[in-house]
Amino acid sequence: xxxxxxxxxxxxxxxxxxxxxxxxxxxxxxxxxxxxxxxxxxxxxxxxxxxxxxxxxxxxxxxxxxxxxxxxxxxxxxxxxxxxxxxxxxxxxxxxxxxxxxxxxxxxxxxxxxxxxxxxxxxxxxxxxxxxxxxxxxxxxxxxxxxxxxxxxxxxxxxxxxxxxxxxxxxxxxxxxxxxxxxxxxxxxxxxxxxxxxxxxxxxxxxxxxxxxxxxxxxxxxxxxxxxxxxxxxxxxxxxxxxxxxxxxxxxxxxxxxxxxxxxxxxxxxxxxxxxxxxxxxxxxxxxxxxxxxxxxx
Ligand SMILES: C[S@@+](CC[C@H](N)C(=O)[O-])C[C@H]1O[C@@H](n2cnc3c(N)ncnc32)[C@H](O)[C@@H]1O
Numbered sequence: 001x002x003x004x005x006x007x008x009x010x011x012x013x014x015x016x017x018x019x020x021x022x023x024x025x026x027x028x029x030x031x032x033x034x035x036x037x038x039x040x041x042x043x044x045x046x047x048x049x050x051x052x053x054x055x056x057x058x059x060x061x062x063x064x065x066x067x068x069x070x071x072x073x074x075x076x077x078x079x080x081x082x083x084x085x086x087x088x089x090x091x092x093x094x095x096x097x098x099x100x101x102x103x104x105x106x107x108x109x110x111x112x113x114x115x116x117x118x119x120x121x122x123x124x125x126x127x128x129x130x131x132x133x134x135x136x137x138x139x140x141x142x143x144x145x146x147x148x149x150x151x152x153x154x155x156x157x158x159x160x161x162x163x164x165x166x167x168x169x170x171x172x173x174x175x176x177x178x179x180x181x182x183x184x185x186x187x188x189x190x191x192x193x194x195x196x197x198x199x200x201x202x203x204x205x206x207x208x209x210x211x212x213x214x215x216x217x218x219x220x221x222x223x224x225x226x227x228x229x230x231x232x233x234x235x236x237x238x239x240x241x242x243x244x245x246x247x248x249x250x251x252x253x254x255x256x257x258x259x260x261x262x263x264x265x266x267x268x269x270x271x272x273x274x275x276x277x278x279x280x281x282x283x284x285x286x287x288x289x290x291x292x293x294x295x296x297x298x
Contacts, residue, residue, distance in 0.1 A: 002070060002099045003079045004086035006111025009223030012041040012049040019109045023050050026079040030057040030069055034168050035090040036083035036114075037188075039224045039246060046081075054081070058169050066098045073104045088113025089131065089163055114248060117222045118161055121229045122263025127253060128161055129153030134194050134249075135165040136187070144201045150251055151209035157255035162198075164189035164247055188245035191218035191230070195238035195249065208284075210234060210251055215277040217250040217264060218242055229267040233277050236269075254281045 003022050008014025015023070023029055031043065033056045038046075047054045057069065057080070069080065086092055086108055099106045119125045130153055132146040146162065153160045167187040175182045195216070202211060212235035220228045220242040230240055237249070256278050268274035 001077050002073050002095070002104050002106040003077065003109060004092060004096070004106065005079055005081050005109045006085040006088070006113070007038055007081055007083050008111040009084060009114065009117060010039045010041075010221070011224075012038070012045050014038075014111065014223070016109060016111055019111065020050070022077070022109060023052060023079050023081070025077060026052070027072070027076040028055065028069075029053065029079045029081065030055050030061075031081045032057050032062060032083070032090075032092070034059045034062075035166065037166070037246065038083050039221055039244075062092070062095065066095050067102075069095070070099055070102060070104055073099065074102070085111050085113035085115070088115045112223060114163065114222055114246075115161070118219060118248065118250070120222065120227070121217050121219060121231075121250065121267070123159050123217070123250065123252070123260050124257065127157075127159055127257070127260070129156060129158030129253070131161045131163060133163045133165070134189065134197060136167065136189060136193075137197050137200070142197075142201070144205065147201050147205055147207075147209055150198075151207060154209055154251070154254060156253070158253040160251040160253075162194060162249040162251065164191075164194050164249065166246075189247065190245075191220065191237055191242045191247045191249050192240050194247070195234050195240075198249075198251075199234060199238060213277050213280065215252045215256070215274060215281055217252070217267065219248040219250060220244075221246060222248070229264070230269070231264040231267040231274050232269060233273065236273075252278065252281070254284050256282070 005019040005022060029052050031054050043054050043056060096106055130149045132149045134146055135143055150160045169183045172184055214234045216234050216237050218230040218237050218240055261278055265271045265274060
């Protein structure tokens, strides 16, 4: 059996009881180590807690060597550990599809994910639209596909959760060109970098999906004892030092419920500025016209 087990968000002990019992009986235990990090744990502390060897699974192994992970899983139990929920924002459906092809049964043991724990900021999960990812810009590569999704969400008055890039085990262009297997230190995008990149793209697109005054929430270290939220305008968050990773960013929709406003006001360094930004933003909300259906067209 292949078990996909969620580890939750922060501590070794965030694993569920069922998850832990399963890890302890599995023949091999892999830790998916490139889409998120368990903020207060590492391979060594996990091994100690489980009393089992933990094999780090990088992108290369998961995407190119899934048959190695699945080897023997027709008869043995194999655990594949994922930070957060195994299917929350990181979908390991490829691994499941390969297991199905090989007639390997699988079982998913869920846990908290950034996708639901973000509700702790006080915004209603019902009022979120499409989640988007933001990648690190380079001088020559500034992918902006996130912009259209934020625009669509904002046209519906919905909040947008932006998940921020993580770079682990990346090679510099020079090392790659020379075929040297030297990896750069891990990098985690900060709330400030995310806000700056967003402002840069609005500056070039000028379609008004959002602007410097748009109210946002910076989310840091969800689920950890140092969890923090910062409610302010996008422009202010571009200067905000949120500390240690992990970070996410929320662009508010432009029809924030009064209860949401009251809840998030506690996270604002300047409540008046936040309330004004929310009020001004609400003026921009125009209910989209229903599509015109011509009954006489075929
Ligand atoms: C690709 S998602 C992985 C989601 C994970 N499987 C889950 O269910 O939570 C990783 C991104 O989500 C965000 N994220 C994950 N955990 C977080 C946390 N505890 N606090 C803030 N942001 C977090 C960060 O932007 C991070 O780069």
